[in-house]
Amino acid sequence: MRASLNYNDYFKLILNNVDYGENILIRIEQTEDRGRTLFALSDIKYMDVLFREKSLLYGPLHDSPSVCLNCLKQVSDEVCEYCGLPLCTEPCSTYFNHDDYECNLFQLAKYRPTINDFESINPLYQCITPLRMLLTRDNLPDKWTILQNMSSVIGTQQTRECENNVVNYLIDYWKLDFTKEDVRHVVEVLKNNAFEVNSTTKTKPGGPGRGIFPLHALTNHSCAPNITYRYISEDDHMECFAIRDIRKGEELFNSYIDYNEDLETRRETLRAGWNFECKCERCLADDK
Template sequence: MDEYFNLLMDSVETPGDVNFRIEWKEGRGRCLVATTTIQPGQIIFREKCVVKGPLHNTSPVCLNCLSKVSGEYKCSDCYLPLCKPECKGDHQTFECNLFQLAKNKIDISDFTPACPLYQCITPLRCLLTRDNWPEKYIKIKGQEAHREKAEVGEHWSICQTNIVDYLIKSWKLDFSRNEINHVIGCLEVNSFEINLVKGGRGRGVFPLLALLSHSCVSNVKYVYEDTEDGGWMTCAATVLIREGEELLDHYISNLESTIRRRQFLRHTLLI
């Protein structure tokens, strides 16, 4: 656990000495615990995004800034839509080279409904770190996926067709079904929705932040900052946190109804 914690800290900044650690608690698993008193409003850590990409269900978006696209501009290399020709960034870093290999170029003509192609993009970016950025892949792989409770239902079947089978059978990628499904589970359980400067919405991987346990009465808050170097999430205390107390997040807004929160938490905590 200490080795994994040290690896995660490679992508983390703190304003002073590290004032938290990873602990294992029965019934909760890994969590973050304060090692000293943390004052209200105090920044605890800033974590750099490991990988970001589109939401699972989305209409076509720019694969760099994740803003909506109309099809007016397309990548000059793989022909997938971008918001403008020079907006490549993450797309060029990750999947562009792969999609250039398509014998028949992917043609998206309807830009209003959700497009199944985009379901595979964020999992694919996570998988591509295995051979290109192994330290990132270890951070992703080390997260909980809770697959034993996720492998049921319509959503699971859709993921097998639109992500697993698509990457293995259509693209002949050298990833096992187990590897792909683990990444899918990690994203379902641990990713955070992010808002980018240009108005795009997506999800990002922040493995340290994902260790926060849930409480309807949380004691921290986090804010995403979209930056040119990949984006950062800042975690700060909202109340006094004493030594030995957990750092607690709330996975859904308290403004939602009790029924809605129970349904969401049952799905999120058990998949």
């Protein structure tokens, strides 16, 4: 059973990774039909930055070739000397420490993966980011509490597909001290709430991955959004900014998909990925 926080306590906890600048422009509210979401606390101008949020954690993509587990740059034959997982042999640009997470687990299990093909998609990477999320329970309890209180949609097509690759692998093969519900929850949190990031900077190579940004994740979807985001790899922050003028009291909406698509394509994508049908003003107008 996951411990549930009220929205005020949850908001205070996630603010540890958030920079508002000079003025707080948003507030969190618990709604009856859409859960916790964000509203404008004052009038916001086009291109105003509402907040900057550091990632709770990040990791490689679900369908990733062999990349460095620190900087996410694709590697050819470089591995960690302790656990055997792909890792740059030279110091690399990183805001994540592989040594503190899966490296210890692989060492304790006395299992060194053998990777012969560094170019093809490596199924092992499906487990890395969910594993990092689970491992916060014992060492980073505040992060674990946040993850436990993030929304998930159990039973989607993606969950069923990952049952064997992630859930059963981590529980049955690795014998981790977590329930299958725990693993399914973090997998769904990742699928429903993660944002794509790219660790490449102006001076250091990197690569694509996915990160958890709990405050950004509170924004609901609309096919006519009023905010969007950009990832700043130099300091591992996601920046939320307005894409039109927003009035005080308006709900903040992000678009989970390409909102330039036609109505049926948008609905199909949302049903498959998030298990809901959009009822925003634009969709209702397009449906007439």
